Amino acid sequence: MNVSETVAAIIADVRTRGDEAVREHSARLDRWSPESFLLDREEVERIVGGVDDQVIEDIRFVQQQVRRFAEHQRASLTEFEVETLPGVRLGQRHLPVSAAGAYVPGGRYPLTASAHMTIVTAKAAGVERVAACTPPLRGEIPPATVAAMHLAGADEIYILGGVQAVAALALGTESIGRVDMLAGPGNAYVAEAKRQLFGEVGIDLFAGPTEILVIADETADPFVVAVDLLSQAEHGPDSPAVLITTSPELAAAVGQHIEELLPGMPTRDYAEPAWRDHGEIHTVASLEDAYALADRYAFEHVEVLTAEPRKALDAMRDYGALFLGEMTCVSYGDKVIGTNHVLPTRGAARYTGGLWVGKFLKTVTYQEVTxxxxxxxxxxxxxxxxxxxxxxxxxxxxxxxxxxxxxxxxxxxx
Incomplete structure (x- = not known):
């Protein structure tokens, strides 16, 4: 069966058999079938207590950045009531969904940052119940991820991954309450499960492979450009990495640095095929041409490494997130700086932004005539x-x- 058929079969099974199906698929796919997928309070405290103090401190720092930015986003959304005619009052309110599901990927890497982006943001929006799932990591509970989920404010933490986790959250089972909204990245099967369940449950985005595009002029450091391109190529063998530059000399130097850096990368097995099959370098006549070409790509992440990077704010419109100047980078956005890293891919930046407080809110209206x-x-x-x-x-x-x-x-x- 292809991905779509496999996902459809698992969803149908969970819909019919609930917990029994979830347990069977978890045992088959992740070799994981504990007495309960839900971690109780004592287990969470024990797991978090065993995490290195520096890791906990860093998690708290990053979550503070994410929370602060999300709270500013929430404050920017105003409610109002206006009298449009004598005695005719129209109003707008922003109401959080009652329950949200946060999927925190695991698999090969324990992606603690996804807990910050989904759970912290949902809580900043005012979501009362956040149920979070993450898969076991090589047959074990991932302690740092559990710590991140707990400190972010998750009300329920399940060690459960894949399509079975997404289906359980979206549909509900005997032991897992259904949610109104699903957020968080995942592999092709998780993404397809969210696509198939959309409508029965809200979702954040249809996510594809991570993308990076760098706009650079002659002032950019070619070594930095090469490192940044490969930083995102390591996400997976299908992750595009594109350079658009006004400098032929920089283009040549970046290509040379990449060839030198790749053999020594610990994540070469992903980064090398990503660059080989999806890496591109374009030389253009002007920065105006660079901005226009970048907008046609409409990539998830766009770094602007130019003499005047803020000009991109007025020149561009189609991107998930901009990273302006050499002192910032996409990795900051992924891991530490506070903006959300769940962003549109595959050209979706033409019509949507990324995950933010507003995704967990319903903008509703009311009317009264007196x-x-x-x-x-x-x-x-x-x-x-x-x-x-x-x-x-x-x-x-x-x-x-x-x-x-x-x-x-x-x-x-x-």
């Missing part, structure tokens, strides 16, 4: 407008108000 004359006037207009569309029932809702709060004459006979 002035009889306004209600009567709106009823008359509603009746006429609805009949243009042949919606007689809608028209009559307007008619009865026009009559009750106006001249007392119904436009039709009951």
């Amino acid at each position: 002035d009889p004359a306004s209600s009567a006037m709106l009823g008359e207009v509603c009746g006429r407008a609805a009949r243009v569309e042949l919606f007689e029932g809608h028209a009559r809702s307007g008619d009865v108000r026009a009559a009750k709060f106006g001249d007392g004459q119904l436009a039709w006979k009951p």
Whole structure:
């Protein structure tokens, strides 16, 4: 079976058999079938207590950065009520979803940063219940990841991964309550599970392979450019890494540095095929051309290593996140700086941004009419407008108000 068929079969099985199916697939795929996938409070405290103090300190620092930025995002979203006509009040509110699921990838690497991005952001939005899942790491509970999930504020922590975890969160089982929103990156199977379940549950993004694009002029350091390109190529063998530069000399130097750096990379088995099959270097005539070409790529991460990097803020519009100047880099965004690293890929930056507080909020409206004359006037207009569309029932809702709060004459006979 292909990825789509495999995922569909697991989802259908979890939908039908619940916990029993989840346990069977976890045992088959991850060799993991504990008495309970949920860690209780004592287990969490024991696991967190065994994590190195420096790791805990660093987790707290990074989560503080993520939380601070997310809180600023939340504060930027205003609620309002406006009187548009006498006695006609229209309002807007931002309500958090009741429950969110956070998927924190594991597999080959324990991606603690994904716990910060999903759980901290959901809690900053005001989500009451956050259920977090992460797979076992080579048959063991990943302690640093559990610490990150706990310190981020997860209400439930499950050692459970893959499609079975996503399906359990989205559909609910006997032991895992369903959620309203799913967030977090994952492999091709996790991404496909989110795609298939979208509609029954909200999701953050349809995520593809990590992408990096670097815009550089003659002032850029070619060694730094090469290191940054490879920093993202190590995510996987299908991760694109692209350089667009106005300097032929820099282009040549970057290519040479990459060839020298690759053999010594501990993650060469991913980075080398990524660069070989998906790496590109483009030389263009001007920075204006570079910005335009970068927008056509609409990549997840864009580094701007130029003499005046902030010009990209006005020149570009299609990207997941910008990293301006040599003193920052995509790895800062991935790991420490505070902006969210769950970002659009495969050209989705043309129409959406990444994960943020607003993804966990529902912007809802309310209406109230307290002035009889306004209600009567709106009823008359509603009746006429609805009949243009042949919606007689809608028209009559307007008619009865026009009559009750106006001249007392119904436009039709009951």
